[in-house]
Amino acid sequence: xxxxxxxxxxxxxxxxxxxxxxxLYNDPDAFDFDLEAIYGRSWLQVGFECELPRPGSxxxxxxxxxxxxxxxxxxxxxxxxxxxxxxxxxxxxxxxHGSSQRLVCPYHKWTYELTGELAHASRMGDGFDPTxxxxxxxxxxxxxxxxxxxxxxxxxxxxxxxxxxxxxLAPHNLADxxxxxxxxxxxxxxxxxxxxxxxxxxxxxxxxxxxxxxxxVSASGHFDYGEDDALERFNARMTAxxxxxxxxxxxxxxxxxxxxxxGNVSMTTDGKPTVAxxxxxxxxxxxxxxxxxxEPHSFTHACGDYLFMFSAxxxxxxxxxVHSKWLVHKEAVEGVDYDLERLTHLWTATNLQDRDLVExxxxxxxxxxxTPGPYSTEAEALALRFVDWYVDTAKAYCxxx
Ligand code: 3BY
Ligand code: FES
Ligand code: FE
Numbered sequence: 001x002x003x004x005x006x007x008x009x010x011x012x013x014x015x016x017x018x019x020x021x022x023x024l025y026n027d028p029d030a031f032d033f034d035l036e037a038i039y040g041r042s043w044l045q046v047g048f049e050c051e052l053p054r055p056g057s058x059x060x061x062x063x064x065x066x067x068x069x070x071x072x073x074x075x076x077x078x079x080x081x082x083x084x085x086x087x088x089x090x091x092x093x094x095x096x097h098g099s100s101q102r103l104v105c106p107y108h109k110w111t112y113e114l115t116g117e118l119a120h121a122s123r124m125g126d127g128f129d130p131t132x133x134x135x136x137x138x139x140x141x142x143x144x145x146x147x148x149x150x151x152x153x154x155x156x157x158x159x160x161x162x163x164x165x166x167x168x169l170a171p172h173n174l175a176d177x178x179x180x181x182x183x184x185x186x187x188x189x190x191x192x193x194x195x196x197x198x199x200x201x202x203x204x205x206x207x208x209x210x211x212x213x214x215x216x217v218s219a220s221g222h223f224d225y226g227e228d229d230a231l232e233r234f235n236a237r238m239t240a241x242x243x244x245x246x247x248x249x250x251x252x253x254x255x256x257x258x259x260x261x262x263g264n265v266s267m268t269t270d271g272k273p274t275v276a277x278x279x280x281x282x283x284x285x286x287x288x289x290x291x292x293x294x295e296p297h298s299f300t301h302a303c304g305d306y307l308f309m310f311s312a313x314x315x316x317x318x319x320x321x322v323h324s325k326w327l328v329h330k331e332a333v334e335g336v337d338y339d340l341e342r343l344t345h346l347w348t349a350t351n352l353q354d355r356d357l358v359e360x361x362x363x364x365x366x367x368x369x370x371t372p373g374p375y376s377t378e379a380e381a382l383a384l385r386f387v388d389w390y391v392d393t394a395k396a397y398c399x400x401x
Contacts, residue, residue: 145174221381
């Protein structure tokens with residue numbers, strides 16, 4: 001349990017418009033607090049319904065310290081559980097994708113139905129009650145094929161997100177998508193530094209030469225291009241195609257469709273589509289990118305031809321794992337309709353560049369010379385929004401505790 005008085009003092013010391021006090025980036029108590037107050041209570045985007053194509057499909061992942069499993073049961077219902085055996089607690093499924101009609105714990109072979117009931121446990125004696133040893137469910141929301149879980153008992157409202165976001169997402173046909181690739185990147189930095197970096201493009205023009213070709217790196221947080229009327233022209237073109245652009249937002253989420261740099265159709269190293277069979281064929285697939293973000297941990301971009309998801313999951317005060325997923329149309333054939341290296345090149349390069357920036361940031365933040373500094377309200381608006389959300393959410397938790 002985190003030292004709440006210490007956390008409160010750090011939160012109270014935060015100067016508006018500035019980065020956080022040092023302890024919030026490297027103190028073990030702050031890390032424990034973040035897991036409990038932030039990751040343990042927020043909706044987290046873990047993946048997509050298309051990753052669970054058949055009854056029995058599952059994927060397992062670890063959110064902070066919590067292994068979870070998401071599956072499709074025999075009746076086709078999606079469910080999520082703590083990935084922890086009700087015998088002596090072993091993790092049941094290793095992280096990754098799999099398929100089975102029952103879940104068998106590798107340790108002593110306790111066996112669970114996909115609906116969570118304990119179906120078999122050998123040599124437990126007459127007094128043993130299997131019905132008291134079902135898998136523990138966790139909250140799961142399926143928003144148009146995007147899967148969110150919440151580990152807390154009392155999840156934030158998800159209906160506003162569902163209502164406002166689903167019309168923007170629908171044209172991307174997630175029901176007809178498949179997972180083409182996923183990756184895991186270990187970063188020696190606090191999760192909040194990973195996310196602040198992910199929420200701003202102040203560093204992009206110089207830090208991400210590949211991304212900067214297509215991504216409007218000098219737009220402000222809501223992809224406003226200043227004097228240029230590119231946004232209006234783009235919005236008019238999307239409206240003519242019947243595509244809503246937003247922006248729409250709630251406390252913990254945001255979504256909008258934005259224009260790529262003039263002349264570019266997809267977020268690739270040459271601006272051309274990288275998948276011959278698009279997810280959304282409207283406008284020849286030239287539909288900018290639908291970007292959505294979920295506080296505390298993710299952003300996703302959906303172009304006409306592919307989708308990319310970024311999720312930051314904390315490991316320790318100074319370590320974070322970045323999970324990335326790429327979706328394409330389910331009928332796109334690797335080696336025929338797309339080349340995997342070409343599909344993944346841009347975001348893999350960007351992630352590696354960001355890792356170096358985050359690790360450099362963490363080393364400097366650990367210095368006795370570190371003092372919180374001001375964000376650019378123009379270039380770092382979304383990083384500031386993230387940090388403000390963090391401070392507000394953390395303070396509200398402290399008040400209730
Ligand atoms: O959140 C985003 O959309 C992006 C991706 C690249 C940098 N970051 C601001
Ligand atoms: Fe799972 Fe023993 S811990 S069967
Ligand atoms: Fe970056």
